[in-house]
Amino acid sequence: MLHPPSLPDAIDAKRDELIALTQDLIRIPTLNPPGACYRQICEYLDKRLSAHGFATHLLRATDSPGDSATFPRWNIIARHEGAHTGECVHFNSHTDVVEVGRGWTVDAFSGEIKDGKIYGRGACDMKGGLAASIIAAEAFIETHPGYAGAIEISGTADEESGGYGGVAHLAEQGYFDPKRVQHVIIPEPLNKDRICLGHRGGWWAEIETKGEIAHGSMPFLGDCAVRHMGAVLNAFEDKLFPAMAARHTDMPVVPEGARQSTMNINSIHGGQQEQDPDFTGLPAHCVPDSCRIVIDRRFLVEEPLDQVREEVTALLEGLKATRPDFDYELTELNSVLPSMTDRDAPVVQTVAQAIEDVIGKPPDYVASPGTYDQKHIDRIGKLKNCIAYGPGILELAHKPDEYVGIQDMVDSAKVMGRALETLLLPKG
Ligand SMILES: [Zn+2]
Secondary structure (H helix, E strand, C coil): CCCCCCHHHHHHHCHHHHHHHHHHHHCCCCECCCCCCHHHHHHHHHHHHHHCCCEEEEEECCCCCCCCCCCCCEEEEEEEECCEEEEEEEEEEECCECCCCCCCCCCCCCCCEECCEEECCCHHHHHHHHHHHHHHHHHHHHHCCCCEEEEEEEEECCHHHCCCCCHHHHHHCCCCCCCCCCEEEECCCCCCCEEEEEECEEEEEEEEEECECCECCCHHHCECHHHHHHHHHHHHHHHHHHHHHCCCCCCCECCHHHCCCEEEEEEEEECCCCCCCCCCCCCCCECCCEEEEEEEEEECCCCCHHHHHHHHHHHHHHHHHHCCCCCEEEEEEEEECCEECCCCCHHHHHHHHHHHHHHCCCCEEEEECCCCCHHHHHHCCCCCCEEECCCCCHHHCCCCCCEEEHHHHHHHHHHHHHHHHHHHCCCC
């Protein structure tokens, strides 16, 4: 009798299939915004996973931000039942990709292969991870048809724009209820030997300073909102940035520079609206009566959201008390709390051991500077046993000439497969 192939051998045998699958996924241009081709990629995944014995369900996040007849927010959730009851391991990948941007030397949607790498927008973030998890699951099912429990694979919309039309919607519908799903792995590009435990929080707000319009030749008759904003930016430079830089965290955030609180000033607009590039006229002479900035404040698990808010508000109130005619309005745009899974959680322990078994070294533990869909699984789903683990180099995400290494995908598929063996094969 032939000895059944081991799972790593089964995954090696699917190398070409893994490459073709990744290329197929890259060739569906699921750009977000606007949220294109979600239905198409769900149908592609539906066909593939149904053929491998998964029960599939397509669901649209109607009325989520951006959902429309032209750009419907479609998601797929596929479930494979084992031969016996047991726990459920869920792999969640987002299907959307960010805009292409400039600076590419290859076609962003061709899935071109060079030097063992597959190129394309979304190659590492995160169609390579999605493909690796599908191959890992299919190889596991073929190798261990008598396994106990269930495997789920979801492809979800809108992660790049907050995940409200994707994982948040699934979580609201109960798909991440700990009674039906026990372990979640999100194959984001965190490198094949690293486990990502969670992410920092984010707080986004618009600040407007107010002034009074007047003729530009007599600015003293008006009140310049841009100068007031200058005072706000000065206060950030003098007080807020040094205070944030002094704050350190136990979260293993990478890269190192993000292991503290940070803030980006996303945009600034003051005075007259910018004209179209082909406008050839000259500006009129006016004192700006409004200046607006959008801030993107990332915070640590040690910082309560209220404190993050109050720190900015206190600076603005300080200016109001000391600077003549200073007036402002702060509008909160969005907030996301930090999330961090314990190192002794079962999915962390299991994947850590799998990395040691497959790659031959203990994993590095990291946390992400930016948020990802773990926040919804944690806060809405109330499921804490969740990590991000997948192939690809984090720093390549959203960059020109994004790629994923083929061997990295194979290795991380083996790690995922090994984790399935630990969690879903009857012990003993
Ligand atoms: Zn991603």
